[in-house]
Structure formats: C-alpha cells, structure tokens
Amino acid sequence: MAKFIIEKTGPLVGEVSISGAKNAVLPILAATILTDEPCEINDVPLLSDVDVMCRILRCVGAKVDVDEKEHTIVVDAKGINSSEIPYDLVKMMRASIFTMGPLIARTGHANMALPGGCSIGSRPIDLHNKGLRMLGAKITVDEFSVDAYAPKLKGSLVYLDFPSVGATENIMMAASLAEGYTTIENAAEEPEIVDLANFLNKMGAKIKGAGTDSIRIEGVKKLHGTRHAVIPDRIETGTFMVAAAISRGDVLIKNALPDHVRPVIAKLLECGATVNDEVDGLRVRGDINRLVATDIKTLPYPGFPTDMQAPFMSLLTTVRGTSTIIETIFENRLQLAGELSRMGANIRVDGNMAIVPGDKRPLHGANVMATDLRAGAALVLAGLVAEGHTEVSDIYHIERGYENFADKLNSLGANVKRVE
Numbered sequence: 043m044a045k046f047i048i049e050k051t052g053p054l055v056g057e058v059s060i061s062g063a064k065n066a067v068l069p070i071l072a073a074t075i076l077t078d079e080p081c082e083i084n085d086v087p088l089l090s091d092v093d094v095m096c097r098i099l100r101c102v103g104a105k106v107d108v109d110e111k112e113h114t115i116v117v118d119a120k121g122i123n124s125s126e127i128p129y130d131l132v133k134m135m136r137a138s139i140f141t142m143g144p145l146i147a148r149t150g151h152a153n154m155a156l157p158g159g160c161s162i163g164s165r166p167i168d169l170h171n172k173g174l175r176m177l178g179a180k181i182t183v184d185e186f187s188v189d190a191y192a193p194k195l196k197g198s199l200v201y202l203d204f205p206s207v208g209a210t211e212n213i214m215m216a217a218s219l220a221e222g223y224t225t226i227e228n229a230a231e232e233p234e235i236v237d238l239a240n241f242l243n244k245m246g247a248k249i250k251g252a253g254t255d256s257i258r259i260e261g262v263k264k265l266h267g268t269r270h271a272v273i274p275d276r277i278e279t280g281t282f283m284v285a286a287a288i289s290r291g292d293v294l295i296k297n298a299l300p301d302h303v304r305p306v307i308a309k310l311l312e313c314g315a316t317v318n319d320e321v322d323g324l325r326v327r328g329d330i331n332r333l334v335a336t337d338i339k340t341l342p343y344p345g346f347p348t349d350m351q352a353p354f355m356s357l358l359t360t361v362r363g364t365s366t367i368i369e370t371i372f373e374n375r376l377q378l379a380g381e382l383s384r385m386g387a388n389i390r391v392d393g394n395m396a397i398v399p400g401d402k403r404p405l406h407g408a409n410v411m412a413t414d415l416r417a418g419a420a421l422v423l424a425g426l427v428a429e430g431h432t433e434v435s436d437i438y439h440i441e442r443g444y445e446n447f448a449d450k451l452n453s454l455g456a457n458v459k460r461v462e
C-alpha cells in the first residue's frame with residue numbers, strides 16, 4: 043500500500059491552484075442520471091472518489107467519458123438499464139448513496155447495498171429515507187440494503203431533523219422530477235448544495251432557495267443535458283491555508299473563493315496568521331512567533347466545517363497556548379489526536395472535545411496512519427513541521443479527496459515522497 047514520507051521543511055512559499063470540489067462533483071455526477079441527454083462536467087478533480095462515482099454510473103448503464111487532461115467528464119445516461127448498486131462499489135464510497143434519489147426519479151426504483159458506518163461515525167441514512175418517503179417512495183431497509191420504489195414521486199414538505207448535506211442533495215435531485223412542489227425545511231446550506239442546484243437548474247429544474255435553510259423545488263416532467271464547471275474545493279483551500287500557517291510560510295492560494303471559507307479565515311486570524319484577499323486568490327502568511335491558541339466548534343455551514351477540524355488540530359499543536367476543539371457533526375472524528383500523540387503532541391480527548399496544548403515541545407517524526415481523509419491530510423501537514431521524518435500510511439484515504447496533494451505541497455517547497 044502506498045504511503046507518504048515527509049521530511050521537515052522550512053516555510054512553504056509560492057502559489058498553489060485549487061481543484062474542483064470533491065463534495066460538489068460527486069452529487070453533480072449522480073444528477074446526470076436524471077436526464078437521457080449528455081452532460082459535460084468541467085473542472086473535475088481527478089480523485090479516486092470521482093473514479094468510483096464513474097464506475098457506479100457505468101454500472102447502471104450510463105456511458106462515461108473521462109478526459110483527464112481537460113479535467114472534464116461527459117456522462118450520457120440515455121441507456122440506464124439497472125437501478126442496483128452493489129456492495130463492492132458502495133463500500134468504497136459512502137457518497138454512492140447520492141445515486142438513490144436520481145435513480146428512483148428516473149427509473150422508479152433504486153436498490154443499494156447499505157454503506158454502513160465508517161471510521162468517523164455510524165453515519166445513518168434515515169434522513170435520506172425519510173425525505174424520499176415523504177415524496178411517496180416505498181422504502182424497505184434490511185440488514186444489507188435499502189430498496190426504494192416509486193412509479194411516480196409527488197412533491198411534499200420535507201423537514202430534516204438535522205441539516206444533512208447528503209439528504210438535502212438526494213431529496214433535491216429526486217424532487218426535481220416529482221409531480222408538484224417540494225419544500226425542504228431545515229435544509230443544509232453548504233456551497234456544494236448551491237452548486238448542485240445551479241447544475242440542476244441548468245438542466246431545466248426549478249429550484250429556489252438553495253444556500254438557505256428552506257429550498258423550494260417545482261417538479262418538472264423532463265430534464266435536459268447541459269454543461270457545468272464545478273466550484274473550487276473549499277476544504278482543499280482551507281487545507282492549504284493551514285499548510286501556509288503551520289509552516290510559517292507565505293502562500294497564494296489561487297482559485298479560492300473567500301466567501302466559502304469565512305470561518306477558516308476567521309480562525310486563522312484569531313490564531314495570529316495573516317490572510318489577504320488578493321486579486322488572484324487568498325494569501326496566507328504564518329508569522330514565525332506570533333501564532334496563538336484558539337477554540338473551535340464544528341457546526342453545519344456557515345459554521346466551522348467539520349472537514350477542517352483535523353488540519354486545525356495539527357496547526358494548534360504548534361502554536362502558543364492551549365486550544366479546545368469541539369466536534370458536533372460526527373461522533374468519532376477526533377481520532378487524529380491519537381496519531382498526533384505518536385508525533386509528540388499531548389492532546390487529551392474527552393467525549394467530543396479535544397484539548398490541544400501548544401508548542402512546549404515541537405512535534406517529532408513518526409510512523410502514523412491516515413484514519414480518514416481529513417485526518418490523513420492533517421498528518422501530512424504535521425509532518426511538514428515535525429523534526430526528522432514522518433511516514434503516513436493508508437494514504438488512499440487522502441487520495442479520495444486531494445488531487446496531487448504531494449506535488450502541490452512540493453511545488454511550495456515541501457519534501458513529500460509517495461512510495462508504494
């Protein structure tokens with residue numbers, strides 16, 4: 043299995059360009075099932091999760107052409123001939139569940155193996171099921187799979203007990219082809235939901251309010267093909283912002299959308315980093331002796347993103363003072379603390395709170411394991427500043443969500459080698 047070997051480097055300096063957003067492109071690719079006309083998706087990040095979504099689309103009968111050089115994918119879902127997604131694909135990526143809404147809307151049926159839990163928590167799909175039931179689907183769940191059947195979906199009021207990103211997206215996609223109006227109350231407000239709504243509206247859907255907690259969808263009879271460029275990845279943006287700060291560097295992050303990373307900017311400023319909104323992107327500087335502790339609580343957007351909690355944990359081990367991190371979205375997302383302890387950090391975890399002491403002792407290199415995507419990236423960031431040499435194993439997690447992570451860091455002066 044591949045791993046990263048990271049040597050301590052000085053400040054990262056230079057420019058880096060952000061790729062298209064993983065969490066936007068996955069539902070957008072799933073949404074191409076909703077039409078029998080071809081859709082062209084641009085600015086697609088080349089990630090293993092994208093690869094899995096392409097395999098899922100092919101598995102249900104879509105034709106998928108990937109142009110890696112152009113970062114473009116064309117999906118022609120005219121020939122959909124199956125509505126079943128097997129476990130060997132679902133187990134590779136939870137976001138497979140995004141195909142449930144489109145499949146049921148297009149074919150009247152969807153059968154998926156259950157994604158099960160993952161290292162960051164149990165991750166149920168009850169809200170996806172609740173929403174599709176409200177639209178008239180008959181849903182049967184057993185130990186292994188979920189089966190959804192609805193010859194015709196009907197618009198409805200759907201109240202989400204929690205603003206789940208995936209459930210909001212699944213319901214929005216299904217409701218686009220339902221009869222009548224659907225309102226999603228307590229909807230998630232993430233930028234990726236707005237991007238999906240923009241894509242669906244280009245296909246002929248009638249969606250209003252995406253980006254607020256109340257989304258109104260007027261169902262249409264048919265959707266058509268279109269072309270769409272994916273928004274830049276706000277989590278990759280945030281990760282490089284933290285890379286600049288933790289290495290006390292000076293990095294211009296091109297293609298970043300400041301509006302999508304407001305809480306990350308706010309927390310970096312609280313830590314004493316400098317963040318400037320320049321014409322070409324966001325410039326982040328981590329001044330050598332000035333960085334100090336801060337407290338973080340993850341919340342649904344526009345609160346501080348759970349996906350940025352791990353990179354910040356690495357950063358906060360290197361600043362002056364003691365910080366706290368409270369994770370409220372996933373029940374088991376503080377595992378990074380254990381791996382960072384192997385590098386000399388002295389983080390105490392109590393329930394959903396981590397207490398992170400600052401830089402009395404610098405981190406040292408160690409053999410550590412990426413327990414999930416963001417924790418993996420955070421370990422690489424820690425490795426950049428740890429004395430000596432750090433090996434991060436299980437980097438397939440990192441490659442699910444960061445395009446050319448090592449190359450991008452190395453272009454800023456890091457020394458990260460990928461070895462098999």
Ligand code: UD1
Pocket residue numbers: 064065066068137163164165166167168169170171204205206207208209230234348349371372373
């Ligand atoms: C998406 C993102 C992920 C991010 C997360 C929260 C994608 C591909 N992934 O994941 O990177 O960390 O949003 O911002 O976009 N929940 C339920 N029942 C459900 C669905 C969710 O209880 O039916 C719970 C989850 O267990 C979790 C919380 O709601 O505790 C948030 O999950 P959700 O917003 O659905 O995250 P995902 O869409 O899975």
